[in-house]
Amino acid sequence: MLRTAVLILLLISLKVFPQEVKVPEVTFPIEIIAQKQEKKPVLSPPERLKIGEKLQIKLFVEDVKPIPPYDVKPPVLNFKKPSSFLGIPEENALMSDAVDDFLNGRYFYAKEKLEKLVKKYPDAPFISDVYYLLGLVYSNLGEEKNAFNIFVKGCSLDTASKSKDYSCLIGAVFSFKFHNTQEAEQLLKNVDITDDNSLFWHGVAFALQDKPKQALELLKDIKCENLDINFINYCRYMKGYVLFANHQFDRSLKIINKIQSPEYYRHLLLLKGFSYLNLEKYPEASAYFQKFLEGYGSVEKISDYAIYGLGIIDIKYNRIKEALEKAGILEPRDKNLAQNLYIKVAEELADRNDFETAFVILQRSAKAGNAYIDYLRKKIAITAYNTGNYRYAFLMFKEIDTPLFNLYAGYSLLKMKRPVEAKEYFEKAVRLSESEETKEKALKYLSDIYFRLKQFKEYLLSVKKIKQFDPEYAADLLGWYFFIKKEYKKAYQAFNDPYMKAVSAFNGDLLDQAYSIIKDRKDRKSRFLLAYIYLKQENLEKAREILKELSKEKDKIGEEAGYLYAYSYFSEGNYSKAAQEFWNYAKKHRDTVLGRQAILRMADSYYNLGEVEKARQIYRKFIQKYSNTPEAIDAAYQLTVLEMKGSTGNIAQQIESFIKKYPNYPFVNLLRIQLADHYLENKDFEKAEQIYRQVIQQDVKE
Structure with a gap:
């Protein structure tokens, strides 16, 4: 009697009686529910990283200095002959005769007289003219060292005259010839005149010291035609060279095309070739490089640039094999040029999304030399990422260790499904980066990871920081926070994204607001949400109209809408x-989760129509065909309950068999209660009590 009383109390606590146990509803993946479920999209790292700034075409001027002014001859000044009578005064007579001798080509006679003047009359009023004229004489006799020394002495005179300034100027020119640029600069400082001739040679000093930008500042406004006639050709060459070195290829070509001097011919061929190459005029460029190799062969080092230029043209014409052959030729001759050419090939391949071949070429480039080590490390790392070699890419990004590459390291770890480790690199990028773009990207990925890890305190702090860069994005992140917390009205207020704003309104029972946002939107997910709104409003006809329209497309929404x-x-x-529509759906979506669910719902429909045997056969066939699937467990459960209702077979054995097979099934406790009821009806109070207590202890409320 006591045991019976205890069982009655247990039944009351469970609020279940045998006659009230019904066939339980099955949990469906999609059904008419009070809330629309959405998941925050995962922020995926980019599939491809940009290779970044491409390597510049190597200009030969980077390694080959401009030609010194070897062919520049000292200008002949208009010397004033001092007056004399019958050889008196002697210094005047000597100077007057020396001028005549020089102008008539009698250089030895002029030399003799001028040397005597320097030695005997160092204080003559025209002594600066004497030194300059003597320098001219030595120069015309081919005695350039003596000429240089005389010009230097003339430059040091304590006088102010044009001939003294020109002694300094031409002394500097000779210093350039002798590759003594520092001495040339000192001589130029003693020049008092500030005309274009003087300015030009100051510009030359910068150019010969690898300072093309400073040289251009001085040379850009100089018109070579206005200089001393002896300087014109060299001015054109130097100005064309400096413009070329400053990547002003059009202007350079206009000037160097006027040069006739053979002294500069080799350089001019390369200057023109690379100018046309950079202007993307490849036939013209190729012609000049070929002309260089035909005229000068490939023995001299400077010819490496002609080979290199032709290799670049091969790349432009998609002749990758030929370009690689030229890079191979350059490897033993000029490792830097070979490396550069390999990299240019790899860049071209990367532009065509052939990252695997690009990766191989970059590794080959790395073995060719050391000139581009840092550049290559970055390129190889990025190319490894773009080929899907994320572990290798991560290790290289980690080693490079700059804020941008910390960001890339985070991307690689996300690709490897390691978000916790990725978080550390994104945090580092945020902490160290001075680039707002890098910091913003890192913060966005950080917020996504915090959300996934349910670290909401950190998530909200990152949202606050993102607001500084992208307020609309931050608003949506805040919306997702409220949405996941089921604070739908707050989510509705926060979201900027119209769709999620409408979903939040729908879930918060703000149907009018949800409808007003979504009613005129034509995208499929918005139309699907509109169908939900109509279903919730019990406007089934309008809902079905939309669902039927959406079900025509073969995508996820189409599948869900059809179901x-x-x-x-x-x-x-x-x-x-319902049975007919579920059957139509199952035929259309065979072997999909929803297709299998439709078969079960069809069986449920027949059961509810009273066609129990038909339902039973569908369940049994389903279990045989789709064994070991979640849907098969659903079918087994339904079949078990069906058998119980039909009172066929050993009910206790059927239930116990199901519970043993599927102890974690969502509705297993309902079956346990049904089993306890069965034992209670058959007076097996001990077993019944044991099962009821088990259910209570698990604190499961059906």
């Missing part, structure tokens, strides 16, 4: 129509 269309008939009790 929901059939289920709308099931939900209103139109089981005959």
Whole structure:
């Protein structure tokens, strides 16, 4: 009697009696529910990283200095002959005769007289003219060292005259010839005149010291035609060279095309070739490089640039094999040029998304030399990422260790499904980066990881920081926070994204607001949400109209809409129509999760129509065909309950068998209660009590 009383109390606590146990509803993946479920999209790292700034075409001027002014001859000044009578005064007579001798080509006679003047009359009023004229004489006799020394002495005179300034100027020119640029600069400082001739040679000093930008500042406004006639050709060459070195290829070509001097011919061929190459005029460029190799061969080092230029043209014409052959030729001759050419090939391949071959070429380039080590490390790392070699890319990004490459390291770890480790690199990028773009990207990925890890305190702090860069994005992140917390009205207020704003309104029972946002939107997910709104408003006809339209497309929404269309008939009790629609759906979506669910719902429909045997056969066939699937467990459960209702076979054995097979099934406790009821009806109070207590201890409320 006591045991019976205890069992009655247990039944009351469970609020279940044998006659009230019904066939439980099955949990469906999609059904007419009060809330629309959405998941925050995962922020995926980019599939491809940009290779970054491409390597510049190597200009030969980077390694080959301009030609010194070897062919520049000292200008002949208009010397004033001092007056004399019958050889008196002697210094005047000597100077006057020396001028005549020089102008008539009698250089030895002029030399003799001028040397005597320097030695005997160092204080003559025209002594600066004497030194300059003597320098000219030595120069014309081919005695350049003596000429240079005389010009230097003339430059040091304590006088102010044009001939003294020109002694300094031409002394500097000779210093350039002798590759003594520092001495040339000192001589130029003693020049008092500030005309274009003087300015030009100051510009030359910068150019010969590898300072093309400073040289251009001085040379850009000089018109070579206005200089001393002896300087014109060299001015054109030097100005063309400096413009070229400053990447002003059009202007350079206009000047160097006027040069006739053979002294500069080799350089001019390369200057023109690379100018046309950089202007993307490849036939013209190729012609000049070929002309260089035909005229000068490939023995001299400077010819490496002609080979290199032709290799670049091969790349432009998609002749990758030929370009690689030229890089191979350059490897033993000029490792830097070979490396550069390999890299240019790899860049071209990367532009065509052939990252695997690009990766191989970059590794080959790395073995060719050391000139581009840092550049290559970055390129190889990025190319490894772009080929899907994320572990290798991560190790290289980690080693490079700059804020941008910390960001890339985070990307690699996300690709490897290691978000916790990725978080550390994104945090480092945020902490160290001075680039707002890098910091913003890192913060966005950080917020996504915090959300996934449910670290909401850190998540909200990152959202606050993102707001400084992208307020709309931050608003949506805040919306997702409220959405996941099921604070739908706050989510509705926060979201900037119209769709999620409408979903939040729908879930917060703000149907009018949800409808007003979504009603005119034509995208598929918005139309699907509109169908939900109509279903919630019990406007089934409008809902079905949208669902039928959406179900025509072969995408996820189309699949879900088709299923929901059939289920709308099931939900209103139109089981005959539901059975037909579920069957139509199952045929269209064979071997999909929803297709299998549709078969079960079809069986449920027949059961509700009273066609129990038909339902039973469908369940049994389903279990045989789709064994070991979640849907098969659903079918087994339904079949177990069905058998219980039909009172066929050993009920206790059927239930115990199901519970043993599927102890974690969502509705297993309902079956346990049904089993306890069975034992209670058969007076097996001990077993019944044991099961009831088990259910209570698990604190499961059905």
